[in-house]
Amino acid sequence: MADLRSxxxxxxxxxxxxxxxxxxxDKEYNVVRAYRAGWGGxxxxxxxxxxxxxxxxxxxxxxxxxxxxxxxxxxIELITDRPLDVNLREIKKVKKDWPDRALVVSxxxxxxxxxxxxxxxxxxxxxxxxxxxxxGCPHGMSERGMGAAVGQVPxxxxxxxxxxxxxxRMPVITKxxxxxxxxxxxxxxxxxxxxxAVSLINTINSITAIDLDEMAxxxxxxxxxxxxxxxxxxxxxxxxxxxxxxxxxxxxxxLLISGIGGVETWRDAAEFMALGASNxxxxxxxxLYGFRIVExxxxxxxxxxxxKGHTRLSDFIGAAVPNIxxxxxxxxxxxxxxVIDQDxxxxxxxxxxxxxDTSHQAITASNVNGMRKYEIDDPECVGxxxxxxxxxxxxxxxxxxxxxxxxxxxWVDDPRNPGNQAAE
Amino acid sequence: MFMKLDHKVSFLLRSVFQGEIIQHLHEVxxxxxxxxxxxxxxxxxxxxxxxxxxxxxxxxxxLSPWEATVESERCLYCFDAPCxxxxxxxxxxxxxxxxxxxxxxxxxxxxxxxxxxxGGSCSRVCPTEILCEEKCVRMAKEGKxxxxxxxxxxxxxHLMASGVQxxxxxxxSGKSVAVVGAGxxxxxxxxxxxxxxHSVTVFEAREKAGGLNEYGIAxxxxxxxxxxxxxxxxxxxxxxxxxxGQRLGDTxxxxxxxxxxxxxxxxxxxxxxxxxxxxxxxxxxxxDAVDYIRELRQATDLSVLPVGRRVVVIGGGNTAVDIAxxxxxxxxxxxxxxxxxxxxxxxxTGHERELAQTRxxxxxxxxxxxxxxxxxxxxxxxxxxxxxxxxxxxxSGTGELYTVDxxxxxxxxxxxxxxxxxxxxxxxxxxxxxKIDENYQTTLPGVYAGGDCVKGLDLTVEAVQDGKLAAEAIxxxxxxxxxxx
Numbered sequence: 001m002a003d004l005r006s007x008x009x010x011x012x013x014x015x016x017x018x019x020x021x022x023x024x025x026d027k028e029y030n031v032v033r034a035y036r037a038g039w040g041g042x043x044x045x046x047x048x049x050x051x052x053x054x055x056x057x058x059x060x061x062x063x064x065x066x067x068x069x070x071x072x073x074x075x076i077e078l079i080t081d082r083p084l085d086v087n088l089r090e091i092k093k094v095k096k097d098w099p100d101r102a103l104v105v106s107x108x109x110x111x112x113x114x115x116x117x118x119x120x121x122x123x124x125x126x127x128x129x130x131x132x133x134x135x136g137c138p139h140g141m142s143e144r145g146m147g148a149a150v151g152q153v154p155x156x157x158x159x160x161x162x163x164x165x166x167x168x169r170m171p172v173i174t175k176x177x178x179x180x181x182x183x184x185x186x187x188x189x190x191x192x193x194x195x196x197a198v199s200l201i202n203t204i205n206s207i208t209a210i211d212l213d214e215m216a217x218x219x220x221x222x223x224x225x226x227x228x229x230x231x232x233x234x235x236x237x238x239x240x241x242x243x244x245x246x247x248x249x250x251x252x253x254x255l256l257i258s259g260i261g262g263v264e265t266w267r268d269a270a271e272f273m274a275l276g277a278s279n280x281x282x283x284x285x286x287x288l289y290g291f292r293i294v295e296x297x298x299x300x301x302x303x304x305x306x307x308k309g310h311t312r313l314s315d316f317i318g319a320a321v322p323n324i325x326x327x328x329x330x331x332x333x334x335x336x337x338x339v340i341d342q343d344x345x346x347x348x349x350x351x352x353x354x355x356x357d358t359s360h361q362a363i364t365a366s367n368v369n370g371m372r373k374y375e376i377d378d379p380e381c382v383g384x385x386x387x388x389x390x391x392x393x394x395x396x397x398x399x400x401x402x403x404x405x406x407x408x409x410x411w412v413d414d415p416r417n418p419g420n421q422a423a424e
Numbered sequence: 425m426f427m428k429l430d431h432k433v434s435f436l437l438r439s440v441f442q443g444e445i446i447q448h449l450h451e452v453x454x455x456x457x458x459x460x461x462x463x464x465x466x467x468x469x470x471x472x473x474x475x476x477x478x479x480x481x482x483x484x485x486x487l488s489p490w491e492a493t494v495e496s497e498r499c500l501y502c503f504d505a506p507c508x509x510x511x512x513x514x515x516x517x518x519x520x521x522x523x524x525x526x527x528x529x530x531x532x533x534x535x536x537x538x539x540x541x542x543g544g545s546c547s548r549v550c551p552t553e554i555l556c557e558e559k560c561v562r563m564a565k566e567g568k569x570x571x572x573x574x575x576x577x578x579x580x581x582h583l584m585a586s587g588v589q590x591x592x593x594x595x596x597s598g599k600s601v602a603v604v605g606a607g608x609x610x611x612x613x614x615x616x617x618x619x620x621x622h623s624v625t626v627f628e629a630r631e632k633a634g635g636l637n638e639y640g641i642a643x644x645x646x647x648x649x650x651x652x653x654x655x656x657x658x659x660x661x662x663x664x665x666x667x668x669g670q671r672l673g674d675t676x677x678x679x680x681x682x683x684x685x686x687x688x689x690x691x692x693x694x695x696x697x698x699x700x701x702x703x704x705x706x707x708x709x710x711x712d713a714v715d716y717i718r719e720l721r722q723a724t725d726l727s728v729l730p731v732g733r734r735v736v737v738i739g740g741g742n743t744a745v746d747i748a749x750x751x752x753x754x755x756x757x758x759x760x761x762x763x764x765x766x767x768x769x770x771x772x773t774g775h776e777r778e779l780a781q782t783r784x785x786x787x788x789x790x791x792x793x794x795x796x797x798x799x800x801x802x803x804x805x806x807x808x809x810x811x812x813x814x815x816x817x818x819x820s821g822t823g824e825l826y827t828v829d830x831x832x833x834x835x836x837x838x839x840x841x842x843x844x845x846x847x848x849x850x851x852x853x854x855x856x857x858x859k860i861d862e863n864y865q866t867t868l869p870g871v872y873a874g875g876d877c878v879k880g881l882d883l884t885v886e887a888v889q890d891g892k893l894a895a896e897a898i899x900x901x902x903x904x905x906x907x908x909x
Contacts, residue, residue, distance in 0.1 A: 066494075066497040067494055067497060068493075346561040346562075346564040346565060347502075347506060347561055347564075348500045348502040348503070348505075348561045349502050349503035349504050349505070350500065350501070350502065350503055352503055353503035353504075365503075365504065372504065372506065392500050393565065
């Protein structure tokens with residue numbers, strides 16, 4: 001039985017699975033249900049100044065995969081639309097009732113020092129474990145100079161973080177927006193401001209669909225739409241990349257990271273943590289399936305850790321970071337080619353047509369005694385692995401290392417690199 | 425079972441074969457006034473009235489749009505797909521299924537219909553389990569194919585319900601073609617010829633078009649007058665006229681057709697049924713299955729159809745299965761199919777066999793009829809001899825006999841081409857079917873043939889392909905394109 005206990009920026013929780021600041025954490029009722037289901041912590045839905053915001057309907061868009069599984073999700077919901085004192089009262093009560101769980105409060109107020117002083121003071125009174133600065137929300141609030149509008153300007157980030165660190169004893173987590181070109185800049189700014197940690201990613205600017213009858217976003221608000229924030233499984237690859245960029249940055253790499261973006265399973269969580277996140281935050285998966293999903297997150301992570309011999313989370317947090325590098329440092333002498341296991345092949349022919357039409361014409365199609373046969377033409381295969389990914393049968397196509405006897409070589413050292421020749 | 429009756433019992437068995445009313449009068453008294461009530465117990469109305477509709481409702485409910493979407497997403501969109509190769513009409517199955525999953529249901533239907541204008545009826549009657557679905561690559565790992573037939577039905581039903589004829593006729597060519605018969609081969613041929621701009625006259629012997637779709641397929645596979653709706657859909661292309669009551673060799677002469685039209689297509693099917701050729705075949709209650717099914721298909725009130733309490737079906741093909749199941753659905757208590765060989769050799773597919781067995785039809789293999797047993801001119805049973813395969817692979821009787829009691833016996837041992845009388849030249853027949861060349865042309869120049877009246881598997885889908893390819897050959901001939909003959 002692995003030890004799943006987590007300490008993040010001094011905030012203790014029985015496991016590294018937190019619910020992200022979002023509709024599931026908007027009020028006591030939901031949060032208590034989440035704790036009962038086993039979630040290690042929550043980040044309460046973003047508080048702002050009174051009067052509370054007013055929301056639009058409808059608020060969500062979705063990208064469906066096969067069998068109507070939601071693979072991508074977006075929303076135009078704003079921060080909490082309940083009065084500040086109601087939220088604060090509930091936060092205080094919940095923290096008192098559930099002392100072993102993490103309770104962090106997300107905040108978004110205008111970029112004025114007094115606004116932050118005021119709200120931090122009131123949150124401190126709840127005895128919440130920490131605050132998360134919402135610099136990520138890409139819709140609505142950003143039009144009012146908050147959320148992503150702050151997160152897109154490193155100087156603002158640094159300024160607000162500095163205020164927060166000055167006016168509260170609580171740990172400060174800075175939530176970053178992905179709607180920027182290089183996430184290391186806002187991360188470094190948060191670090192300069194003295195943040196205790198960063199959390200990422202917030203949602204991505206998105207329009208999920210256009211209704212071709214209405215000629216408007218689907219769904220729309222009375223025939224008009226606006227971009228929302230994209231999340232769910234579909235954003236995980238983007239989030240993983242951004243987490244890794246920070247984790248392996250010489251400067252920002254010192255930051256504690258809370259990984260967010262498409263975490264649905266224990267495996268997703270383990271991947272974020274392998275890339276340097278110390279814990280993860282989940283929203284969309286819970287919204288799609290309910291809080292019960294945490295049970296397998298705990299069980300699956302525990303079983304995997306036991307199998308791998310990891311006794312605590314720190315055993316594997318960041319373990320994959322050293323293996324993330326720049327393209328130019330990859331071994332250009334590494335060769336692999338595809339191998340088709342003919343016993344597993346179901347003769348769908350998709351590897352052939354994909355390679356033939358769009359790649360390297362390295363998979364032949366023939367008919368042997370009335371049976372279709374697809375074979376790799378080894379000399380033509382460049383090892384791109386397109387076929388490996390699109391084959392519908394697991395382990396039917398594998399990539400085999402070609403022992404070419406060449407020593408490892410990085411592009412930066414490769415004589416074929418024009419940059420090297422220029423330097424000579 | 426004996427019962428005392430004080431007057432002579434007779435019962436009228438009405439069967440309405442080929443439009444004539446035949447009356448069988450059975451007197452079943454014995455000397456002391458006791459009656460063995462209906463030794464041969466054949467009666468109509470065995471079921472509560474509302475049961476008929478339930479029994480003969482569509483055997484396979486169509487897919488809902490959502491079911492079709494989920495099923496279409498199972499298709500792997502194979503390249504050079506094995507299912508296409510297995511389809512006698514070469515429907516591009518992965519393409520039409522992808523269109524369904526993309527929400528282009530009309531496009532899916534057009535994709536089907538351009539290869540097979542009777543895609544609607546084929547989706548209902550094709551033995552997909554031995555054609556496209558057997559070859560589905562999903563079978564390899566899961567043993568569960570994509571439900572191609574049901575997806576085909578979903579999309580073609582959608583198009584037909586919209587009332588759209590998706591094909592356009594070419595400019596009139598000035599050429600005319602006579603199509604004899606209005607079954608799947610003939611109507612497929614007529615439609616393709618019409619698409620090419622030729623003027624088509626269909627000569628049909630019966631009162632309705634559709635051939636076996638109208639008169640032969642089991643009722644529960646072709647509900648809601650589908651054969652007629654499909655005929656209307658085909659005719660909506662324009663340029664096709666159907667004349668009914670036109671029988672070749674009777675009201676119609678091939679010589680005249682050859683003189684009056686630029687080409688002739690024969691899609692006359694198989695008009696005769698094989699006899700069993702054993703004693704007692706002429707007893708009352710021994711009925712040709714094809715004739716009976718034709719009546720059943722045309723009946724407006726199934727409760728008037730007489731059916732035996734105990735029914736024996738002789739044969740192992742789809743007709744045998746169809747009549748066995750439908751006897752059961754009409755209220756027969758006990759239905760036994762007897763086939764002279766084993767399940768492997770049976771014409772009916774495993775799916776059909778299962779259909780029969782799950783509807784409480786008993787199937788007995790390896791026995792052949794040696795005589796029909798009768799009493800007072802009515803059949804009461806069939807004596808069978810067990811059979812076995814000899815070392816030479818031939819079938820022979822073992823000498824071991826058994827009897828199955830029956831009130832009604834259906835013969836379903838295959839159909840035959842009925843040669844039509846002709847004053848002039850007649851197309852040559854080879855192996856009981858019209859001899860054709862690779863262009864579907866018979867031994868008479870300009871006379872083509874396809875469907876069950878030529879050699880093949882006798883499947884609807886194959887007939888459609890014959891008609892389509894024959895039409896293309898005729899078109900080449902009429903336009904003197906390469907490959908014409």
